[in-house]
Amino acid sequence: MLAGERDEFTVLITRYSDPLYRHALCMTGSPDVAEDILQLSFIKAYQHLAEVRGRFDAWVFRIVANGCKDWLKNIRRSHLSYDEDDQPSSYATPEEELDRTELRSDLDVALASLPASLREAFVMKHVEGRSYEEMADLLGTTVGALKMRVHRAREALQALLEEKYA
Amino acid sequence: MLDDLQSDGLGDGRKRERPVNPERPLADREVPLGPPSSAIADTVHSWLDGDLPESSVRRAEWSRDVDFWKRMNEDLERRRRMRTPAHVQGRIMEAIPQHAPQMSTPWWRRELVLTPSSALVAAATLLAVAVAATAAVLRFVR
Numbered sequence: 001m002l003a004g005e006r007d008e009f010t011v012l013i014t015r016y017s018d019p020l021y022r023h024a025l026c027m028t029g030s031p032d033v034a035e036d037i038l039q040l041s042f043i044k045a046y047q048h049l050a051e052v053r054g055r056f057d058a059w060v061f062r063i064v065a066n067g068c069k070d071w072l073k074n075i076r077r078s079h080l081s082y083d084e085d086d087q088p089s090s091y092a093t094p095e096e097e098l099d100r101t102e103l104r105s106d107l108d109v110a111l112a113s114l115p116a117s118l119r120e121a122f123v124m125k126h127v128e129g130r131s132y133e134e135m136a137d138l139l140g141t142t143v144g145a146l147k148m149r150v151h152r153a154r155e156a157l158q159a160l161l162e163e164k165y166a
Numbered sequence: 167m168l169d170d171l172q173s174d175g176l177g178d179g180r181k182r183e184r185p186v187n188p189e190r191p192l193a194d195r196e197v198p199l200g201p202p203s204s205a206i207a208d209t210v211h212s213w214l215d216g217d218l219p220e221s222s223v224r225r226a227e228w229s230r231d232v233d234f235w236k237r238m239n240e241d242l243e244r245r246r247r248m249r250t251p252a253h254v255q256g257r258i259m260e261a262i263p264q265h266a267p268q269m270s271t272p273w274w275r276r277e278l279v280l281t282p283s284s285a286l287v288a289a290a291t292l293l294a295v296a297v298a299a300t301a302a303v304l305r306f307v308r
Contacts, residue, residue, distance in 0.1 A: 006262065013255050021250040035251065039258050046262045103241050125215075127245045132215075147215075154214065155206050158234060166234040 009046055016057050017042075019128055020064045026123040027068040027116070029108055037067040061138055065120065072116050103165070110160040114153055121149035122157070206231055 017038060024034035041063040045056075052059050111119055120139075124130045125146075132143045132150075139146070158166075206214075210231045213223045223232050280288075 006259070006264070009262065010255070010259060013258055017250040017255065018248075021254070022245065022248050025248060026245060031251070035254050035257070038250065038254060039261060042258045043262050100240070100244075103237070104244070107238065107241050126242050129246065147211075150215075151206070151211055154211070154235075157238070158206060158231070161238070162230070162234050165237045166230045 009042075009049075012045075012056060012060075013042055016060060020061065022127055023061070023123060024064055024068055026111065026127050027065075027119060028071055029112055033071060037064060037071060041067050058138055065138070068120075069116055106161060106164065107157075110157050113160065114156055118149050118153040118156065121146050122153035125150045210235075 020041070021034055021038050024037045025031060028034055028037070041060060044063055045060045111122070114122065121135065124135050124138075125132075130138075132146050135146050136143045207228055209218065210223055210228050212218045213220065213232070214235060220232070
């Protein structure tokens with residue numbers, strides 16, 4: 001696999017693209033940008049396969065996470081929308097659907113207002129469902145620091161949204 | 167003629183009005199956080215971290231927080247199910263090079279392959295170098 005054979009590389013893309021896409025989408029808020037970051041990251045990974053030491057998924061996650069951070073430093077983006085999977089909506093009525101769209105939009109705005117490091121920690125914890133230990137391993141920081149970031153992110157989000165949603 | 171590098175000046179002392187863009191990119195709205203106005207109890211954080219069951223936070227003083235996060239979880243749950251759009255994998259495969267990338271290994275880390283013929287050439291080269299060096303040393307001594 002590490003010899004860089006194209007067909008076998010497809011297996012890696014299939015296996016790891018969903019969590020990486022979710023990370024990029026929640027960090028940037030734009031499906032187009034998330035796709036671009038994912039594409040560039042996998043190309044970079046393919047070109048440097050020989051340099052992988054340790055787990056491929058952790059290595060390629062760092063490439064994607066750095067891609068997101070670089071993009072956030074130079075934001076030039078446009079719209080927000082989401083591609084969802086094919087699962088049926090659990091919201092029955094149009095009112096509930098509207099409510100759901102509003103919550104999505106409000107949470108997007110609130111997430112976007114967080115500093116990148118807090119947004120990253122919150123997304124890794126609450127969207128990607130990672131443990132603090134795994135996050136610390138991936139981001140090269142301590143569990144304590146990450147707990148602090150997640151706590152601060154929650155408190156900031158709650159402060160922004162609780163009036164409407166509590 | 168020199169270009170006017172001040173893009174918002176009109177050159178006659180007036181300032182050009184900047185167009186107001188109400189559709190500012192969302193991710194461009196990062197603001198410095200002051201002290202959070204909504205402190206969350208450690209117990210609630212522990213519940214959100216999955217370390218405590220919901221029953222342990224179902225108390226009057228935290229019920230507002232619990233309701234809020236259960237509401238947020240409705241959208242977070244949807245985000246957890248998001249998938250990479252189907253066309254992206256094809257796009258990536260089209261974009262990656264057709265041939266395996268060349269490894270750029272420095273010469274001292276490359277594997278040494280010794281065949282009988284290359285061994286003979288190496289031995290002959292070493293012998294020739296040794297003879298030349300000995301001759302040079304002898305000439306210098308005389």
